[in-house]
Amino acid sequence: xxxxxxxxxxxxxxxxxxxxxxxxxxxxxxxxxxxxxxxxxxxxxxxxxxxxxxxxxxxxxxxxxxxxxxxxxxxxxxxxxxxxxxxxxxxxxxxxxxxxxxxxxxxxxxxxxxxxxxxxxxxxxxxxxxxxxxxxxxxxxxxxxxxxxxxxxxxxxxxxxxxxxxxxxxxx
Amino acid sequence: xxxxxxxxxxxxxxxxxxxxxxxxxxxxxxxxxxxxxxxxxxxxxxxxxxxxxxxxxxxxxxxxxxxxxxxxxxxxxxxxxxxxxxxxxxxxxxxxxxxxxxxxxxxxxxxxxxxxxxxxxxxxxxxxxxxxxxxxxxxxxxxxxxxxxxxxxxxxxxxxxxxxxxxxxxxxxxxxxxxxxxxxxxxxxxxxxxxxxxxxxxxxxxxxxxxxxxxxxxxxxxxxxxxxxxxxxxxxxxxxxxxxxxxxxxxxxxxxxxxxxxxxxxxxxxxxxxxxxxxxxxxxxxxxxxxxxxxxxxxxxxxxxxxxxxxxxxxxxxxxxxxxxxxxxxxxxxxxxxxxxxxxxxxxxxxxxxxxxxxxxxxxxxxxxxxxxxxxxxxxxxxxxxxxxxxxxxxxxxxxxxxxxxxxxxxxxxxxxxxxxxxxxxxxxxxxxxxxxxxxxxxxxxxxxxxxxxxxxxxxxxxxxxxxxxxxxxxxxxxxxxxxxxxxxxxxxxxxxxxxxxxxxxxxxxxxxxxxxxxxxxxxxxxxxxxxxxxxxxxxxxxxxxxxxxxxxxxxxxxxxxxxxxxxxxxxxxxxxxxxxxxxxxxxxxxxxxxxxxxxxxxxxxxxxxxxxxxxxxxxxxxxxxxxxxxxxxxxxxxxxxxxxxxxxxxxxxxxxxxxxxxxxxxxxxxxxxxxxxxxxxxxxxxxxxxxxxxxxxxxxxxxxxxxxxxxxxxxxxxxxxxxxxxxxxxxxxxxxxxxxxxxxxxxxxxxxxxxxxxxxxxxxxxxxxx
Numbered sequence: 023x024x025x026x027x028x029x030x031x032x033x034x035x036x037x038x039x040x041x042x043x044x045x046x047x048x049x050x051x052x053x054x055x056x057x058x059x060x061x062x063x064x065x066x067x068x069x070x071x072x073x074x075x076x077x078x079x080x081x082x083x084x085x086x087x088x089x090x091x092x093x094x095x096x097x098x099x100x101x102x103x104x105x106x107x108x109x110x111x112x113x114x115x116x117x118x119x120x121x122x123x124x125x126x127x128x129x130x131x132x133x134x135x136x137x138x139x140x141x142x143x144x145x146x147x148x149x150x151x152x153x154x155x156x157x158x159x160x161x162x163x164x165x166x167x168x169x170x171x172x173x174x175x176x177x178x179x180x181x182x183x184x185x186x187x188x189x190x191x192x193x194x
Numbered sequence: 195x196x197x198x199x200x201x202x203x204x205x206x207x208x209x210x211x212x213x214x215x216x217x218x219x220x221x222x223x224x225x226x227x228x229x230x231x232x233x234x235x236x237x238x239x240x241x242x243x244x245x246x247x248x249x250x251x252x253x254x255x256x257x258x259x260x261x262x263x264x265x266x267x268x269x270x271x272x273x274x275x276x277x278x279x280x281x282x283x284x285x286x287x288x289x290x291x292x293x294x295x296x297x298x299x300x301x302x303x304x305x306x307x308x309x310x311x312x313x314x315x316x317x318x319x320x321x322x323x324x325x326x327x328x329x330x331x332x333x334x335x336x337x338x339x340x341x342x343x344x345x346x347x348x349x350x351x352x353x354x355x356x357x358x359x360x361x362x363x364x365x366x367x368x369x370x371x372x373x374x375x376x377x378x379x380x381x382x383x384x385x386x387x388x389x390x391x392x393x394x395x396x397x398x399x400x401x402x403x404x405x406x407x408x409x410x411x412x413x414x415x416x417x418x419x420x421x422x423x424x425x426x427x428x429x430x431x432x433x434x435x436x437x438x439x440x441x442x443x444x445x446x447x448x449x450x451x452x453x454x455x456x457x458x459x460x461x462x463x464x465x466x467x468x469x470x471x472x473x474x475x476x477x478x479x480x481x482x483x484x485x486x487x488x489x490x491x492x493x494x495x496x497x498x499x500x501x502x503x504x505x506x507x508x509x510x511x512x513x514x515x516x517x518x519x520x521x522x523x524x525x526x527x528x529x530x531x532x533x534x535x536x537x538x539x540x541x542x543x544x545x546x547x548x549x550x551x552x553x554x555x556x557x558x559x560x561x562x563x564x565x566x567x568x569x570x571x572x573x574x575x576x577x578x579x580x581x582x583x584x585x586x587x588x589x590x591x592x593x594x595x596x597x598x599x600x601x602x603x604x605x606x607x608x609x610x611x612x613x614x615x616x617x618x619x620x621x622x623x624x625x626x627x628x629x630x631x632x633x634x635x636x637x638x639x640x641x642x643x644x645x646x647x648x649x650x651x652x653x654x655x656x657x658x659x660x661x662x663x664x665x666x667x668x669x670x671x672x673x674x675x676x677x678x679x680x681x682x683x684x685x686x687x688x689x690x691x692x693x694x695x696x697x698x699x700x701x702x703x704x705x706x707x708x709x710x711x712x713x714x715x716x717x718x719x720x721x722x723x724x725x726x727x728x729x730x731x732x733x734x735x736x737x738x739x740x741x742x743x744x745x746x747x748x749x750x751x752x753x754x755x756x757x758x759x760x761x762x763x764x765x766x767x768x769x770x771x772x773x774x775x776x777x778x779x780x781x782x783x784x785x786x787x788x789x790x791x792x793x794x795x796x797x798x799x800x801x802x803x804x805x806x807x808x809x810x811x812x813x814x815x816x817x818x819x820x821x822x823x824x825x826x827x828x829x830x831x832x833x834x835x836x837x838x839x840x841x842x843x844x845x846x847x848x849x850x851x852x853x854x855x856x857x858x859x860x861x862x863x864x865x866x867x868x869x870x871x872x873x874x875x876x877x878x879x880x881x882x883x884x885x886x887x888x889x890x891x892x893x894x895x896x897x898x899x900x901x902x903x904x905x906x907x908x909x910x911x912x913x914x915x916x917x918x919x920x921x922x923x924x925x926x927x928x929x930x931x932x933x934x935x936x937x938x939x940x941x942x943x944x945x946x947x948x949x950x951x952x953x954x955x956x957x958x959x960x961x962x963x964x965x
Binding site: 071084085086087088089090096097098101102103105131132134188189190193 | 412413415418656705706707747748749750751752753754755758759761762763764768769770771772
């Protein structure tokens with residue numbers, strides 16, 4: 023599967039090369055951000071690691087009947103019960119029956135989990151490569167995405183952690 | 195705000211609370227020196243600290259109050275009603291400033307001049323002439339009987355000129371606001387005895403932040419969960435048995451200690467009522483005696499906070515609508531002074547708080563017409579309701595029978611607030627009222643919020659926790675009898691439970707796990723019969739697991755807003771389970787109060803005192819009854835789990851030994867069949883006082899209401915038997931199940947007590963004889 027591939031790549035040469043180029047450009051007043059990458063279907067998504075409290079692997083969330091569609095279920099996290107948001111459901115993608123990784127994010131109304139297939143490598147990206155959301159995206163995705171970084175041969179689509187908060191999603 | 199100020203605020207608040215309690219007591223015992231010095235101390239402490247912290251306004255007010263209190267304490271003044279009122283105003287003034295300090299950090303504008311002047315005036319004979327005279331003469335009269343003090347000489351000297359000493363003293367005693375016993379000689383002498391040990395507790399106590407206690411409670415909850423998981427995981431590993439049992443015990447002890455640390459006596463809430471009653475009785479022109487019982491009963495701090503408002507509402511209601519004005523009472527042949535009783539007591543895992551008055555009671559007719567008038571119910575529907583149901587109407591939002599909206603109550607936001615607030619914390623409100631005799635409102639509060647016993651039910655492979663508070667019984671529905679036993683009335687499923695139709699709710703359909711119109715046809719089902727505020731219904735689930743003590747974890751707002759879940763919990767298996775809210779399920783399924791069922795219950799509740807409900811069991815071919823209230827649970831266990839201490843069969847339940855009474859010889863019989871090790875026996879686990887005992891039975895037959903039997907001729911109530919479904923059945927006496935030997939080390943097989951197998955079988959046999 024694709025996620026396995028991404029993880030392998032994390033230890034390979036690509037990030038090291040990227041880091042050196044990033045460092046070289048720092049002198050010209052660019053901002054560098056560390057981003058946790060997540061492969062989902064054909065798209066590489068990113069969440070700024072500053073927003074991530076913890077990554078929990080191999081979770082099987084308990085489903086909540088009657089919950090809004092985007093809710094991926096509940097997981098036990100450090101003595102609390104964490105509501106998760108399923109990326110696949112949010113983006114109306116086909117669902118998988120395998121154990122998934124959870125990014126624990128801190129929202130305005132407490133923590134929540136972001137349910138993804140698998141977490142990939144941590145990338146350092148430069149503000150120089152950043153572009154805002156293109157206007158042709160549908161409304162929902164305009165809300166959820168926060169622009170993209172142009173990487174070698176692919177795009178890293180940034181997720182807006184504040185927009186992913188179940189409270190916000192429910193209101194939308 | 196700095197720590198010092200915060201500390202000061204907490205301390206002052208406590209001091210003022212104490213002062214309030216003392217002041218209301220002082221009204222009854224104006225001579226009590228302990229009370230006076232206690233009040234003096236509270237105000238003095240505030241004054242001292244404020245000076246140090248630079249709160250000038252507080253200091254000035256406290257100082258004025260202290261002057262007055264000083265005179266009182268030294269016996270130069272006696273606390274008359276005007277003085278007490280003045281002191282209560284001082285209390286409110288100080289509280290007001292403290293609140294401002296808490297909110298803004300500063301003490302706000304100085305506007306207490308009037309209050310200060312009043313307090314100063316109260317110190318002088320001019321400002322308080324009449325009262326002062328009384329004081330002096332009273333003093334004089336007393337000093338003559340007791341050993342004179344230097345002060346007394348001065349007092350008598352100053353006020354020797356008082357005109358009619360005896361007369362004014364008599365007036366003071368007769369003054370309406372003074373309690374009838376005030377000034378009575380024996381009361382005074384008793385009051386003047388210094389109370390020892392009143393402040394001794396302070397040295398051994400420690401102030402702890404509630405947040406820390408909450409955190410500890412959470413962690414203990416986690417530990418309980420981990421323990422549950424470890425117990426399940428190690429159940430079949432003998433080398434872990436001792437360790438896990440120890441873990442079990444330590445966890446239980448720890449849990450209890452932390453829970454105890456959060457407990458506070460209800461007196462913390464009760465203590466504000468004397469003042470409220472005092473103010474209200476003046477405002478409403480009522481004469482009310484407040485009786486408080488069980489003040490030492492303890493309750494979790496959060497719960498105590500949560501019941502403060504409902505209780506105040508209830509008390510206000512009793513004062514305004516319950517207890518009549520004195521003239522009405524006298525005309526009705528009652529004592530002019532009404533009694534309001536606040537009673538707290540513990541009943542197993544609940545604390546009950548009764549607010550009862552001996553007032554007019556609630557008129558059912560008035561309730562009915564009012565409800566119709568306010569459009570809360572239609573006239574046709576009202577005509578169908580029983581009296582008990584009609585009484586329940588007062589809990590509807592917008593309901594009020596008060597003819598006029600008063601300051602105190604009548605806006606129709608009282609009782610529904612009481613009910614919602616109490617239900618929010620998992621409690622229940624019950625109401626009993628007899629016209630002309632009074633009303634009792636009973637709040638049933640769980641001991642703790644965080645950990646509740648729950649039954650784990652399954653629906654489509656998913657586990658859900660069902661709080662046991664609402665569960666009244668479980669019915670097994672075999673797959674083959676599904677068609678026969680579930681009846682349909684145009685799509686509405688019903689079950690005949692002992693002749694009455696019970697509306698059914700299929701959990702999987704409610705949760706939209708399946709869209710099948712008649713789900714679960716081809717499998718075994720269980721009906722959990724639930725009773726939520728008089729609404730009875732059966733929740734159909736497809737599986738049951740063991741009951742567990744669950745730790746309630748809050749849900750995120752998104753999931754809470756679904757409305758069917760009150761929280762989630764982690765089960766012993768490590769899986770998560772959502773906690774179902776029976777009330778919301780009933781509401782969503784449209785279950786209404788069932789008039790017929792209700793009527794039955796009413797009958798039963800009349801019998802409750804003597805008759806009550808029984809679990810009918812069969813043991814050794816004979817029927818016997820167990821008081822249903824004593825039954826904790828019914829277990830099916832393999833015979834091999836029964837162990838023996840000497841001749842006594844015992845069961846090891848979660849590390850605790852349970853003595854099992856084998857009256858019908860079921861264990862003996864089952865134990866003899868060596869070839870069938872998998873043979874299951876049924877054990878009814880009962881509560882007998884604080885211990886638990888098990889009864890081995892061959893089958894559990896039914897739950898039925900019994901009625902009392904009287905001995906022919908003497909008309910005495912017959913003990914140990916009851917009339918169940920028209921046959922005389924013996925009631926198993928749990929207390930006669932012999933206790934386990936105290937120290938195992940003695941190793942002697944315990945003697946069989948009076949409740950030997952033989953005599954038990956005989957006792958159980960009564961039922962058979964009559965049948």
